[in-house]
Amino acid sequence: MCGRFSLVEAMYDLQQYYQFEMREDFLYTPNRNLSPSQQAAAIVQVNGHRYPASFRWGLIPPFAKDEKIGYKTFNARSETVAEKPSFRKAFQSKRCLIPASSFYEWKKSGKDKQPFEIKRRDGEPITFAGLWESWRHNDEIVRSCTILTTEPNDLMADIHNRMPVILERNSFDQWLDPEENKESLQKLLKPCASELLTAEAISGDRFKKSGASQ
Structure with a gap:
């Protein structure tokens, strides 16, 4: 799963x-501990052009009765995403x-949980495969997103039994292309190479300070 992440890069x-092409109405605030229900930055494609967007993390499908479902749908399993009513x-x-x-990610050790911070070894941003939706509540429209997950690679398997789908730059166009077929997309939904990532054990204090825990 993926239940916490950071984004601190400069907008430039x-x-x-x-x-992507900038939008004047796009607001961006760096966040070292982004959790479900908070606003997450994303990149979408419209008529062949990429734009930044801000989505509430935790996908609310159009048929939802209320927004609470978003606390259960901040991740989507890649193995079933094409069939699940909330995501298909x-x-x-x-x-x-x-x-x-x-x-x-938190690694269980008996009754304790050790947090790890996972980054790209080359220092580039991590890019999660995401989905987004629009949900109407009276006169308000809430746009929300989810992060796809898959089986862990060798590095992540020692920490957790799931990991986010991480896309490489050469697959961005394919993932964003609205005409891409389901079979081709499914081939992208796999664990990235272990060599791409590093995992460092960190103190849990940073999460306690913000009231966050796992």
């Missing part, structure tokens, strides 16, 4: 890396890139 660096329409046409500086 994100724009250069993801090659978004998988067909509302895919996005979700950038991160790092993500956090």
